[in-house]
Amino acid sequence: MFDMKNLGRLKKLDEHAPDVMKAFWAFDKAAFAEGALSAREKQLIAVAVALTTQCPYCIELHNKAAREAGASDAQLSEAAMVAAAIRAGGAVTHATHLFAG
Template sequence: MDGLNQDGLVPQSTPEMAKKKADLVPETANAWRNFSNTVFKTGALDEKTKQLIALGVAHVTQCANCIKGHTKMAKLKGASNEQLMEAIWVASEMRAGAAYAHASIAMEAMETHG
């Protein structure tokens, strides 16, 4: 599993890998960094709140690196463990709710195809 992540499925994210990817299309990589930095600056929402939102979204999108990174950043911005877990529970409810809501698609197909 050398160079692979914990589950052995994808290459491990490293600073060297990030540099290689950025070097292939530097203008886009710089635009991405600027966009990300801008999004997470305090605006109508403070930085902690934005990190808690990102943590919830990371759970819905199931991005392990995002979960790790936004957990760390939320803690650095002052989030408590309880706040982190509440954000995760909100994301969990939204994911479950979306699955339930999409059952309407299956119901329609059931009725159409007997």
């Protein structure tokens, strides 16, 4: 199912939902623009989120963008471990629901 070529089909969304997609692309561009966080920091966050959502498209796209923004293997590795800790933490904290209060 996963094939980067599928992203070419985004044009269909642009075509059939132009107002919404224009708003989405503008939002996406604004979200990743330099600000209080650098472009590299934002891409490292995106990589971590992509790993937690397990979206292969996002992982590939944001890994590439993070590297282009100067992210190192060490930074990407730490972002991945933060993502792993958040996933594990969610399981641990939700485990509290297993016990009667």
